[in-house]
Amino acid sequence: MPQMLESPRGNCVLGGINAVLAAVGRLCPILHSGPGCCMQITAGEVLQSGGKIPYFLSGVSIPSTNMLEREVVFGGEQKLRDEIQGCLDIIDADAYFILNGCTSAIIGDDIKNIAEDFRKKNYPVYPIETPGFAGDSFLGYEAAFKAFTDYIVKESKIKQKNLVNLIGIMPYHEPFWEGNIEELTRILNALGLEVNSFFGYGQSIKNIEKSGAAALNIIVNPWLLKGTQKTYLEKFNVPSIRFSSTPIGATDTSNFIRKIGKTLNIDKNLVEKVIEENEKYVYYFYEQAIGKLSWKKFAVVGDANSTIGLTKFLANDYSFTPVVSIVTDSLYHQSDKDEIEKEIKNLEYIKPPKIIFESDYYNIIEELKKHDITLLLGSANEIEFAMEKGIQFLELTFPMTERLVFNRCIAGYKGSLTLIEDVYDNL
Amino acid sequence: MAEEYKIREQRPYTYADGCGKSKDMECRFRERKMETMDRTFAQGLQCQEINSIGSLLSLEDSVFIIHSPQGCIGCSVTSVDRYRVGQAHRGKKVYRSPRIIVSNLDQNDIIMGGEKKLVQSILAARDRYNPKVIFIFASCASGIIADDIDGIAAKMQKDMEAIIVPIHCEGFKSKICASGFDAAFRAISKYILKDEKNPKEEGLVNLFAPTTVSYKDQLEMERMLSLLGLRANYVPFFSSLEKMRKMTVAQVSTSICKVFADEFMQELKDKYDIPFSHTVMPVGLRNTDSWFLGIAKIVGKEKEALKIIEQEHKRIQPEIDKIKSRLEGKRVFVCGGTGRSFAAALLIEDFGMKLVGLETPVYDGDAQDDIQYLNKIYGDFIVDIANMQPFEQVNIVKRLKPDLFIGVPHWSARLGIPTTHILEGKRPTMGYDGILYLGNKIADQMENPGFNKKLSKYARLPYKESWYKEDPFKYIKKVQS
Numbered sequence: 043m044p045q046m047l048e049s050p051r052g053n054c055v056l057g058g059i060n061a062v063l064a065a066v067g068r069l070c071p072i073l074h075s076g077p078g079c080c081m082q083i084t085a086g087e088v089l090q091s092g093g094k095i096p097y098f099l100s101g102v103s104i105p106s107t108n109m110l111e112r113e114v115v116f117g118g119e120q121k122l123r124d125e126i127q128g129c130l131d132i133i134d135a136d137a138y139f140i141l142n143g144c145t146s147a148i149i150g151d152d153i154k155n156i157a158e159d160f161r162k163k164n165y166p167v168y169p170i171e172t173p174g175f176a177g178d179s180f181l182g183y184e185a186a187f188k189a190f191t192d193y194i195v196k197e198s199k200i201k202q203k204n205l206v207n208l209i210g211i212m213p214y215h216e217p218f219w220e221g222n223i224e225e226l227t228r229i230l231n232a233l234g235l236e237v238n239s240f241f242g243y244g245q246s247i248k249n250i251e252k253s254g255a256a257a258l259n260i261i262v263n264p265w266l267l268k269g270t271q272k273t274y275l276e277k278f279n280v281p282s283i284r285f286s287s288t289p290i291g292a293t294d295t296s297n298f299i300r301k302i303g304k305t306l307n308i309d310k311n312l313v314e315k316v317i318e319e320n321e322k323y324v325y326y327f328y329e330q331a332i333g334k335l336s337w338k339k340f341a342v343v344g345d346a347n348s349t350i351g352l353t354k355f356l357a358n359d360y361s362f363t364p365v366v367s368i369v370t371d372s373l374y375h376q377s378d379k380d381e382i383e384k385e386i387k388n389l390e391y392i393k394p395p396k397i398i399f400e401s402d403y404y405n406i407i408e409e410l411k412k413h414d415i416t417l418l419l420g421s422a423n424e425i426e427f428a429m430e431k432g433i434q435f436l437e438l439t440f441p442m443t444e445r446l447v448f449n450r451c452i453a454g455y456k457g458s459l460t461l462i463e464d465v466y467d468n469l
Numbered sequence: 470m471a472e473e474y475k476i477r478e479q480r481p482y483t484y485a486d487g488c489g490k491s492k493d494m495e496c497r498f499r500e501r502k503m504e505t506m507d508r509t510f511a512q513g514l515q516c517q518e519i520n521s522i523g524s525l526l527s528l529e530d531s532v533f534i535i536h537s538p539q540g541c542i543g544c545s546v547t548s549v550d551r552y553r554v555g556q557a558h559r560g561k562k563v564y565r566s567p568r569i570i571v572s573n574l575d576q577n578d579i580i581m582g583g584e585k586k587l588v589q590s591i592l593a594a595r596d597r598y599n600p601k602v603i604f605i606f607a608s609c610a611s612g613i614i615a616d617d618i619d620g621i622a623a624k625m626q627k628d629m630e631a632i633i634v635p636i637h638c639e640g641f642k643s644k645i646c647a648s649g650f651d652a653a654f655r656a657i658s659k660y661i662l663k664d665e666k667n668p669k670e671e672g673l674v675n676l677f678a679p680t681t682v683s684y685k686d687q688l689e690m691e692r693m694l695s696l697l698g699l700r701a702n703y704v705p706f707f708s709s710l711e712k713m714r715k716m717t718v719a720q721v722s723t724s725i726c727k728v729f730a731d732e733f734m735q736e737l738k739d740k741y742d743i744p745f746s747h748t749v750m751p752v753g754l755r756n757t758d759s760w761f762l763g764i765a766k767i768v769g770k771e772k773e774a775l776k777i778i779e780q781e782h783k784r785i786q787p788e789i790d791k792i793k794s795r796l797e798g799k800r801v802f803v804c805g806g807t808g809r810s811f812a813a814a815l816l817i818e819d820f821g822m823k824l825v826g827l828e829t830p831v832y833d834g835d836a837q838d839d840i841q842y843l844n845k846i847y848g849d850f851i852v853d854i855a856n857m858q859p860f861e862q863v864n865i866v867k868r869l870k871p872d873l874f875i876g877v878p879h880w881s882a883r884l885g886i887p888t889t890h891i892l893e894g895k896r897p898t899m900g901y902d903g904i905l906y907l908g909n910k911i912a913d914q915m916e917n918p919g920f921n922k923k924l925s926k927y928a929r930l931p932y933k934e935s936w937y938k939e940d941p942f943k944y945i946k947k948v949q950s
Contacts, residue, residue: 043575044539044573044575045586045589046570046571046572046573046586046589046590046593047539047571047573048568048569048570048571048593048597049566049569050539050542050571052539053539053540053543054538054539054540055540057543070931073513076516076609076640077513077514077516077640077641077643077644078513078514078515078516078518078519078544078609078640078646079513079516079540079640080512080514081513081515081519081543081544082519082540082542082543083540084543085543085544085547086539086543086544087543089546090546095879097928097929098929098931101513102512102514102515102856102857102858102859103512103513103859103860103879103880103931104512104513105511105512105513106511106512106514107511108644109641110641110642110643110644113641114613114641124509124510125510128509128510128944131510131933131936132510132860132932132933132935132936132939133932133933134931134933134934135931143609144538144579144608144609144613145609145610145613145640145641148579148610148613149613173576174538174610175574175575175576175578175579175610176575177539177575178539404593404597423566425564426566429563429564443546443550
């Protein structure tokens with residue numbers, strides 16, 4: 043069960059849902075909630091991810107019933123119906139999703155029934171019933187996917203052999219999501235695959251709709267979307283392959299390619315050719331910075347995906363010494379923790395770091411204090427500690443408030459180059 | 470005893486929704502014919518909890534507990550940012566972050582009550598940081614399930630050195646986010662000041678500042694006060710328990726924003742006999758003059774102030790004239806919070822610009838004072854009483870086609886219109902030098918509109934084309950009582 047948290051990383055369920063809808067684009071959230079939720083869920087999630095503001099609807103442009111005392115006492119269903127009608131009249135969206143704020147969920151307004159009334163009139167209005175207080179943005183991310191598989195994804199008996207869904211990289215919660223998705227898509231394209239990534243430039247609800255015709259789900263995350271994985275298999279007959287982290291650098295990315303190649307029976311020669319070309323490219327640059335970065339004893343603090351990926355890359359490919367890796371997702375299943383631990387411990391040469399699961403700011407800092415490190419990869423939350431200690435710090439994980447990120451990536455081959463550029467400093 | 474309103478809607482003649490022409494509105498307000506309206510379709514609002522938290526987060530010796538699910542601390546990030554950047558500007562080597570704990574109410578707590586988690590949070594605040602003050606902020610969820618935050622605070626206070634201050638800022642209680650400022654000050658009065666009377670300190674001014682005031686602006690305000698022989702007790706932004714306690718020994722109070730601490734300054738007058746000046750935000754010549762004169766009058770230094778004002782005008786008028794020659798006659802649409810929107814509307818007068826539309830979150834007696842003046846200098850213009858509502862804004866802006874938009878630029882920029890903002894919490898915008906900073910910024914941005922123009926070819930707004938042909942105010946309806 044969720045416990046009190048100091049400086050939590052992320053928002054409530056609605057923050058996660060809003061991030062997903064924003065990343066797809068042209069999807070209209072309708073908040074059935076108190077005033078303020080529009081700003082809180084935007085500032086608390088998408089705006090702490092490298093400074094971008096979603097282009098479609100965010101913050102005070104999100105339609106909202108702004109429930110006040112009167113609605114709390116007498117119910118807000120009529121207000122919601124008016125609000126939805128207004129949205130349909132003026133917002134040019136592909137679909138409309140009703141989000142259930144604390145206020146409406148506690149008083150028990152029936153958003154499911156109301157959405158159904160509009161759907162009977164052929165309007166694409168869908169409820170996401172999981173209320174704000176049910177959990178954190180990770181749960182919101184999953185709730186949004188559930189809404190997609192419940193209402194948007196189309197069943198397709200015929201599968202398109204070269205079509206894959208790339209999911210698991212949580213938009214905004216991984217600040218480099220857009221660039222990382224771009225880089226992994228570039229790599230998958232090179233294998234002759236067409237990619238539905240749902241999120242980012244050039245993607246839309248159409249990609250979600252046709253995801254039921256994909257040959258494979260590529261899930262890049264150690265623990266999220268297990269329900270979605272099951273639904274895709276049972277309802278849409280789309281199997282999944284799961285990677286425990288965003289692949290960063292040559293070693294992990296080449297493994298990623300080989301595993302997908304094998305699963306989809308892609309021509310081995312093509313697979314090896316793609317790998318060779320990309321590895322050559324990476325080492326062409328690495329070769330020109332030999333000795334440029336001194337030895338680092340590093341700590342990583344961040345979401346599971348990033349923490350695993352960063353630890354493995356810097357330890358395996360860059361020969362830095364991992365000291366402690368702190369996974370900040372609130373995890374409630376021991377099996378998820380075991381999986382993550384196994385993955386971080388699986389290093390090629392060096393002794394694995396200490397692995398900690400902790401979401402609370404104070405406890406994270408107390409843990410960091412115990413270690414002798416020279417490089418800290420973390421979020422805006424750790425900057426104060428790094429300043430106090432006078433150690434090198436790089437802001438790479440959520441919340442990220444001190445840098446602007448468009449399509450910069452740290453994943454794959456190209457991302458590993460950018461990352462090393464960022465790790466370098468001359469002090 | 471000051472008249473106490475729990476939320477701003479309870480103040481007489483205060484309206485949070487409405488629209489019309491400014492002259493008609495002035496007339497309707499004067500004749501008490503304004504009606505309470507609501508929108509049948511609306512975009513989101515800022516809640517009062519955001520304001521309560523934001524106004525206090527920079528208090529250095531405190532811990533802040535938000536008694537809510539994880540979402541209700543989202544907006545604290547903007548105040549955290551201003552606090553951190555503010556430290557950088559004040560020359561700090563290490564930027565401290567505020568200590569914020571969310572009690573993290575969940576499904577279970579909604580049914581069973583979340584008081585246990587609040588108690589845990591208070592104990593953690595003490596054990597971790599041994600603070601002087603522990604603030605507890607209520608939320609929609611904690612309010613509806615009726616967790617007794619006052620009772621818990623009182624009970625735990627018995628064994629606690631830190632002062633526990635519960636604040637009733639439940640979001641659903643008010644549509645006017647500035648109510649959250651009042652809630653915060655009301656709690657400070659009750660739990661920190663406690664009616665303790667101490668001897669006054671000659672020359673000490675309570676200078677109330679919200680988090681949107683830059684360090685440069687603070688220095689400018691302090692400089693101006695020093696010209697009157699006054700020194701500032703700068704609160705609550707970048708202050709401490711000690712400075713808050715000092716509020717009761719000040720000689721006089723004033724605020725940098727007219728919607729900030731206005732109720733509280735009245736209370737300080739009634740309880741501690743501290744007179745106050747409630748004027749306007751010192752942005753632009755007229756506003757800076759009246760802000761400065763306001764405080765000078767109370768301390769009996771009107772003559773000195775007038776002399777200083779004359780000198781300052783003489784000093785900057787040539788520079789203002791240069792800016793005016795670049796901006797004269799340009800048509801402007803203004804959108805902002807209540808303080809800033811009226812400040813901007815008055816600022817552009819200095820540069821000979823013309824107001825064609827104004828969005829303000831609230832219309833009340835203070836607004837009426839400003840509107841009367843604005844009507845005299847600009848003639849009729851459109852007024853939208855709205856806390857943003859971007860769908861109305863883009864509709865109106867598209868119709869009015871102003872030469873410049875002042876306010877949050879996200880939407881109008883996409884229309885290709887030059888945009889700028891006078892709310893810059895990290896830059897100098899106030900006092901006499903602030904006029905020059907803002908004027909030059911406005912002129913440069915107007916003369917060099919390339920970014921927005923090129924952007925507008927590709928940028929998208931989320932509305933149907935048909936919306937721009939509709940009456941922008943079609944969703945504003947009279948409330949049926």
